């Protein structure tokens with residue numbers, strides 16, 4: 085690791101991590117949400133407390149909202165700069181830009197879509213959008229269902245009884261689909277899954293140095309791999325998203341190679357690091373509600389709404405950050421320019437003003453789809469339709485193929501705070517004979 089990496093970490097993560105640890109020790113709930121591992125398993129009571137503090141709550145170094153209306157307003161506002169790890173002080177932000185290495189940029193650094201604004205954002209996003217229109221996604225539905233069945237065939241063939249639904253199914257389905265969309269060889273998917281987990285650490289505000297080293301090393305490997313792959317696709321173009329982006333880059337749209345690599349990394353990572361959580365989070369919720377699962381089996385048309393309810397109830401992305409570019413007035417309180425605001429998507433999705441009995445999981449909830457799990461405004465998730473299709477198909481096919489599925493041990497949660505999901509979830513395909521389910 086170079087001095088430059090150390091400087092980048094200090095500015096981007098180290099200082100905010102220190103601030104949040106100090107705030108946490110002082111009992112500031114907003115800092116604790118980020119810094120205290122005890123709030124990771126079940127952050128929902130803390131979200132309720134923050135909502136009770138007001139539509140906009142202020143902690144020592146950071147403000148937060150778990151109020152649906154205020155969260156929506158902030159996500160749609162032009163005044164607020166997006167970016168999972170924004171730096172509040174302009175001088176430090178400029179220094180950070182100067183020390184960042186183009187071949188070590190992570191998915192949260194500009195020019196990643198989630199960290200840039202118009203007009204660069206509009207130009208880059210337009211190039212990727214074509215691959216993710218509703219029509220383009222609908223055309224993938226047979227492939228997704230075929231893949232779900234292939235993966236379950238493989239699980240059945242191993243015949244070992246218990247299987248880890250995350251490793252052998254929920255993660256493999258989205259990584260295969262997004263690799264095919266982008267034109268990344270299937271043989272690379274195990275490596276990408278491993279690197280993707282490390283790259284995703286970059287989303288965590290206040291990430292510790294040891295995690296930064298893993299995340300930074302993974303980003304560098306992605307850059308090196310994409311460098312070679314892009315060069316090959318330039319020589320031998322193919323019919324996939326990356327090849328189309330390269331043609332656009334070399335044509336009128338004039339994308340730089342850095343923009344190409346970072347966009348490809350973001351789409352690849354976002355394409356599976358989140359959907360694995362959605363599929364995984366759905367399983368225990370449905371197993372804990374057998375009446376609702378039976379209804380879905382009888383009326384499979386209900387699956388898409390069931391997935392919206394999983395997105396609302398156990399949001400795979402729990403929060404995002406925004407920073408006001410200028411002094412702003414929100415929900416009757418003032419926010420000075422540069423003040424970081426945590427938008428608690430998972431908390432806004434449990435706001436009783438919008439979702440009655442918000443802690444109840446109800447796959448037939450009439451307005452489940454109004455959740456903010458995919459954000460709102462110009463950064464609204466580009467892959468939302470794909471994620472919906474993958475999760476509705478993956479869960480329906482899983483429960484059709486294994487009607488007596490049950491948990492065979494305690495599922496293990498991921499340690500991340502932004503991404504909420506499981507790393508392992510042992511399932512047994514059949515009920516044990518003579519044992520009460």
Ligand code: HEM
Pocket residue numbers: 166167168197198199209216262350351354355356358359362399400401404405457458459460462463464465466467468470471
């Ligand atoms: C359950 C699955 C998913 C969830 C919960 C999710 C959630 C989100 C959220 C919350 C944001 C916006 C963050 C912000 O406003 O700061 C976002 C942006 C994004 N997502 Fe997803 N996502 C999912 C799946 C996917 C998939 C499958 C793709 C694949 C293409 C994808 C690609 C992106 C991209 C490229 C952006 C950046 C868009 C922009 O800034 O313009 N996501 N996602």
